[in-house]
Amino acid sequence: MNHLWAKKVEKDGDLYWLPLAQHLNDTAAVIGLLWEHWLSKGQKNLVISSVGDEEKAKNVTQLLGYLHDQAKCTPAFQTKKSYSRSDDLDKQLLEKLEKEGFIGISTLSLTNPTKSVHALAGQALLESYGVNQSFSSIIGGHHGKPVESSHDVSVQLESYEANYFQNEKEADPIHQKWKVLQKEIFNEGLAKFDFKDSRAIPELSQSACVILEGLLIMADWIASNEAYFPLIGIDEDDSAISQEERIQTGFKKWFKTCIWQPEDFDDVVTLYKDRFGFEPRDVQAKLSESIQQASEPGIFILEAPMGVGKTEAALVAIEQLALKTGRSGMFFGLPTQATSNGIFPRIKEWLANITEDAKQNQSLELLHGKAALNDEFDKIPKAQGIDIDGEENGTIVTNEWFHGRKTGILDDFIVGTVDQFLLSALKQKHLALRHLGLSKKVVVIDEVHAYDAYMGQFLYQAIRWMGAYGVPVVILSATLPGERREELVKNYYLGTGKKWKDAVKPDNLAIQNAYPLITYSDGNKIEQVTQFEKQEGYQVEIHRLDDNELLGTLEGCLSGGGIAGIIVNTVRRAQELYHLISNQFGLENVELLHSSFIATQRVNKETNLMSKIGKNAIRPDKKIIIGTQVIEQSLDIDFDILFSDLAPMDLLIQRIGRLHRHEIKRPEKLTIPKFYVLGTSQTFEFNSGSKAVYGDYLLMRTQHFLPEQIRIPSDISVLVQETYAKDEIDLGEDYLKAKNDQEVFLDCKEQRAKTFRLSNPNKPNKGNLIGWLNNPNPDDREERGSAQVRDSSDSIEVIVVKKTKTGISLVDEDNDLDLSIDAKRLATNTIRLPQALSTIRMIDKTISELEIYNKKKLFDWQIQSWLKGSLGIILDENNQFLLNGYRLTYDLQLGLTYEKEEVNG
Known part of the structure; x- marks a missing residue:
């Protein structure tokens, strides 16, 4: 086998190659080391449950590494030209084969060599030896996309025989020589990893297949990186290579952080004090108690008002759930780059606390399109040349290898946009890598109320696959419609392989309007926590206001000073109001914030705004802030009085969360929280921009249920559930038409989402990857993928x-x-x-x-x-x-x- 090449290149006139035997050994060793030192306990257990015991699970994993490029032992591959088009290099390697008895290989011209690419060819050879399709399909998909049908595999050896054996005459000595050598590689792999024959290779569940395919791709990429595993000169004696030294040296160059092993703790109160310097609030404590009590924790949905510390609750939940389910990392997903950037320093501080306690290095990644330009992320030291064993104290680092477009999701601790999670439900090449990365972690998704029906289709399916992997998921929301709550829990539960009708669940799961509320799965049970300490709330007056009354109302409200906010639904409307209001109140008293500012200017505007009306800010005497949804999503700012365009109820409540947010002294006229709603219409003639963004139906229902007073937080869930309920209300023909239009619109969105959406995991009789990515999203770029899952x-x-x-x-x-x-x-x-x-x-x-x-x-x-x-x-x-x-x-x-x-x- 030492005369077969796996890689070859000409550099500066020098010729280099890597024997196939060396690459197979490298990859098998690397995947074995990843099993021992990178894969989480939870991921291992998924594979172990498929094959029976840990030793066999590791052996089957390493066998995949050893056999992944077996089909490079074919004429179709060995006659491929080098990428550098080095005739001399190609000639010398073919001469090696000629000397070994493969007569005629130097002048061979195959009719259809590209019909038998080596991943597909590898699957065909394995199945010809009687290997089951769950194992062989992993080999067939190790270049990013599994084969589309069994037929594609079965026709290979019959239709393209010369690609495998140089000629089609079975009795020919050259034909037999290829066949014998290929079988030798297979048998060597079996013997090396303790399998008696092909029938001894175990069947794998589909979810285990995905994890192992991702791990195989990862191992192959590491073993193929010449910085870790160098090629050798064409005339060098490869037998002089010290295999153990090569593997240890190569893997250490890549390996920067140990597996995170969360520490057990005596009580939650002490943990909160250690991590954040305060004792847990009631909602935080109840979430921790729910996790502690669950014997098979799955998905946890926390619905609670703004300002109760949901972020800290989620971070503690990560530690608890990682310990209970054998996970060794975290993905924290937020709606936008701005919200991701905003929370990144807090998570960095939390992780620094963990690494100091555990005295381990941990790697932290900011994952979105502008991450490289984030100064906070850029300050984290790169893990080049760190001596892990010699570290006295743990530190936060970033491993350069994980900065690749497709490798970022594999890092241990990730803060990023929710797209990175939703993309796990979009058929794209190398999807197994994304599943590998997420299945290692505890997943947290924040501000779920901000995701529309189309995104929901990808969210539900991604959640279902997390259920298949046993990945714990934490969902955070201030306001969540009950139907969406049930869908989230149901999809996770179905992903675990159970039937929804068998679940032990509350009768009012979808209509429960207790608030705060914790809903979670524990094995076959769905539990809810509805009893919390009574929160000290406040009452907000709701006033409907015509646009032509806005200036006068502002004048009266701010006559004694104060900070007013105006949140509208489109950039153009915000700009128009800025013109109108600054003409009356003066440019120095009016500021504008929306998404159509240059990114650096928008950041500066947000920072400036936080310094003026954020927590503990020295507030100006008078200011009017006009903005769009960017204000409702990410900024911890406080208005004395607030105006808003009509929007769906949950978003109005989000906006109300910026009104009287902190305990501060306010102007005498503004001591009572007042919220003015613009754009209501008894004839449903809503602003065209608002209609385009949110649709008539939800605006009609919100307007109908919008009261004259809202008690925060006790009315939050009731109002949201009423608005999103499917009940009939009598608002006339226009309403019935809007409802029908909404149903058609949502149905179209759902059908469009299903076009490129991944199918359900672990279907009956589906223990392989054949057809897993059929009809993928045609554009492999992440930017287009993000647009696809957001329906933008x-x-x-x-x-x-x-x-x-x-x-x-x-x-x-x-x-x-x-x-x-x-x-x-x-x-x-x-x-x-x-x-x-x-x-x-x-x-x-x-x-x-x-x-x-x-x-x-x-x-x-x-x-x-x-x-x-x-x-x-x-x-x-x-x-x-x-x-x-x-x-x-x-x-x-x-x-x-x-x-x-x-x-x-």
Whole structure:
């Protein structure tokens, strides 16, 4: 086997290769080390439960590593040209085969060599030896996508015999020589890992197959990394390689952190004091008690008002659940990059506390499209050359290997956007890696109320797969419709392989309106915690207000000073109100915040806002803040009085959470919390922007159930359940039409979601990966995948600069930029273009115009690592740019505005 190559390359005129035998041994050793030192106990147990005992589970895992590239022992592979098109290298390696008796291989010309790619060919060879399809399908899928049908495998040896044996004549000595050598590799693998014959290889459940395929891909990538496992010179004697030294050296170069083993603790009160410096509140303590009491903990849903410490409750839950279920990491998913960035420092501090206690290094990853530009994340030391055994104290590090687009999810502790979780339900190449990464962890999903019906389809399916892996999931929400609560629990429960009708569950699971509320699964039981200490609440007055009354009401309310917030549903409406209100109250008293500011400017605006009206801030005498949904989602700010466009009830309550948020002294006129709702209409003639965002049906129901007073927190769940209930209310023909339109709309969304959504796990008679990723999402890029799971049209992001007399500068500066110095800073000045330029009809032309413009004007950006692949626009002296028939204008106070250009004639 030492005359067969697995890898080959020419570098600077020197020829290198790696014998197939060496690569098979490398991969088998690496996957074995990953089993021992990286895989969590919970993941191992999943495989062990499939095969019977741990020794056999590890052996079958290493056998996969050893046999994964067995089909490189075929003429179809051995005659492949090197990537560098090195004729000399190719010739020398073919001559090695000629000398070993494979006469004619140097001049062989196969008709269809690409019909037998080595992953597919490996599966075909294994099945010809009688290996079961659960094992063989892992080999067939180890390059990212399993085969689509059994037929694709069964026709291989019959239809493309020459690809496997050089010619089709079975009696030919060369044909037999290939067949014998291939069987030798197989038999060596069996003997090496203690399997008597092919029938001794155990059948695996589908969920175990996914985990092992992910682990195999990971091991193959590590073993194929020349920085860890170098190739050898073409004339070097490979027999001189010390196998043990090669494996130890290579794996240590990759390996940076030990498996996190959460420590047991005596009581929750002490743990809270150690982690956060305070004793747990009642809601936090009850969640911890529920986890402690559960013998088979699964999914936990915590519904509680803003400000009770749900984040800290989730972090303690992670420690508890990891200990009980054998997990060794965490994924904490939030709706947006802004919310992910906002919580990252808190989780970093929590993890630092853990690593100090355990005296272990742990790796922390921020996972979203702009993570590399986050200063807090960038400050974490890179784990290069760390001597793990020599560390006296644990530290937080990042392992560079996990910064790849497809490897990031494999890191141990991750804060990221929820897309990273939803993508586990989207058929994409290398999906097994995402499942491998998530199945290692405790999963926390925050602000679930913010996800729409379409995203819900991916959320439910991702939750179901977590159930299949036994991964504990924590869902956090301030306001959750009961139907969605039941769907979350039901999908997790079904993922465990049980039937929903057999679950022991409360009769009122979907209509329970106790608040706070903890709902969780424990084996075949669904439990709810409804009794909590009575919370000291407050009452909010609700007033409906016409737009033409807004200025007068503001004038009266703020005559004695105070901070007013106005939250509207679209950027354009926010900009229009900014013009109107600043004209009356003065620019110095009005601020605007929305998503159409350049990213750096938006961060500065948020920071500035927090410094003025955040917790413990020194508040100005008078200020009016106008913003969009970005205010409701992520900022811990406090208004004395609040105005809002009509929106679905749960979102209105989220907005109310920014009203009288903290215990502070307020202006005399604003001591009573008042919430004014704009855009209500008895004839249901709602604002066009609000209709486009939320639809008539929910706006109608919210308006109908919106009371004149809301008691916080006791009314929260009742109002949300009423709004989202399926009961009939008499609001006339317009309402019935809106309800029908909503049902059709949601049905279309659900059907569209199912197009590329992963099917259910562990279907009966489905113990393999064949067809697992059939009809995948056609675009493998993560950005398009994120758009797919969010049901958003592809939004185009650009870097914005302005023209100067001598070069270019940032929009809010006048100094010319030097790309060699300023590239990273420049890369943070991004903005999303308006959706008008990103519709299905417009997007291709928009991108085409941008690409042509960038090649002509910004070609030098592509040689800068921070800017490579980015698109940019240069604003003219009027801060304008013409693109695909639209004139874009950027204003430091307004943000980005756009108008369609008039076409003359």
